[in-house]
Structure formats: structure tokens, C-alpha cells
Amino acid sequence: MEPDQLLLQQVYELVVARTDAQCSFLTPPPLLEDHSDIKVIYRHYATLYFVFVVDQQESELGILDLIQVFVQVLNTCFHNVSELDLVFGWQVLEAALEEIVQGGMVIDTSIRKIFAAIDEANKQDVSSTQKTWWG
Known part of the structure; x- marks a missing residue:
């Protein structure tokens, strides 16, 4: 193994x-x-x-707080996150973690800001996909 x-x-x-x-x-x-x-x-x-x-x-308590923020962001994105959400929506999970932690440093813990950044990235992905398909 x-x-x-x-x-x-x-x-x-x-x-x-x-x-x-x-x-x-x-x-x-x-x-x-x-x-x-x-x-x-x-x-x-x-x-x-x-x-x-x-x-x-x-800090152990700091990491517990970080996990709490991460879960709250995922709950906001998925409306009560489940295992299937994480399996099929792994891109959202990755985006959320990247908004919270970059280069090993916690850069943001504001759930509202993190969700807004993920939402904006989703909108940009959708608009670029539409431009690609319909020219």
C-alpha cells in the first residue's frame, strides 16, 4: 500500500x-x-x-475555528453539505479552501466574503463556458 x-x-x-x-x-x-x-x-x-x-x-483551537468556518462556507454553498456534495462538487470544496488558506496561511475567515468570491468565480466560469460554446 x-x-x-x-x-x-x-x-x-x-x-x-x-x-x-x-x-x-x-x-x-x-x-x-x-x-x-x-x-x-x-x-x-x-x-x-x-x-x-x-x-x-x-493553535489547536485556531484549527478547530478554521474547520468551523470551512464547514459553514460549504453549508452555504451546498445548502447543508453532504458526502455526495463533496464527491460531485469537489471543485467548490477546493475553491472554498483556496479562499480561506493560501500558501499555508489563513487569509480570510469571513464566510460572506469567501462565499461571494466563490460565487463570482462560478459566474465567470459559466460566462466563459457560454462564450466558448456559442461564440
Whole structure:
């Protein structure tokens, strides 16, 4: 199994084994044991898990807030985001994350601004597609 797939599997197994009453901060999975500067932080919403693997310099509560903003943006874009939305609308997920984080830095947490930027990008994509098809 590829190292990336093994890491995903190990993180998944750690996260789904936990109850909602347990802490959202995990010790790294076995594949990352040699990296003592890594933390796994997650939030569980309905049927979805949002997991961030970050270094020790990141604030745990800051990452939880970042996940909250990310989920609120996705809920705004998809009107109560579901797994199918993320599978078939992955471009929106990617655009939302790019509006929030760039170059490893959080650049915006305003849900209204992030949604407006995604909406504007969608409008531009639609208009450029129409011009391509109908000249």
C-alpha cells in the first residue's frame, strides 16, 4: 500500500473509533510516530469528518475555528453539505479552501466574503463556458 493511502487509513481508523464526547485532538498515527511535531485535529459534523494534519506551531483551537468556518462556507454553498456534495462538487470544496488558506496561511475567515468570491468565480466560469460554446 502507498504511504499516502496508509496514512489516510490510519488517520481514518483513529478518528472513527472515537466518540463525539472525546477530544478532537489526536496523537499521530503509527506512520507519523517519527514526526513528533505533527498533530491531528478533527471535527465530526453529521456524517462527515473534517481532519487537518498540522505541525506543533498551529493553535489547536485556531484549527478547530478554521474547520468551523470551512464547514459553514460549504453549508452555504451546498445548502447543508453532504458526502455526495463533496464527491460531485469537489471543485467548490477546493475553491472554498483556496479562499480561506493560501500558501499555508489563513487569509480570510469571513464566510460572506469567501462565499461571494466563490460565487463570482462560478459566474465567470459559466460566462466563459457560454462564450466558448456559442461564440
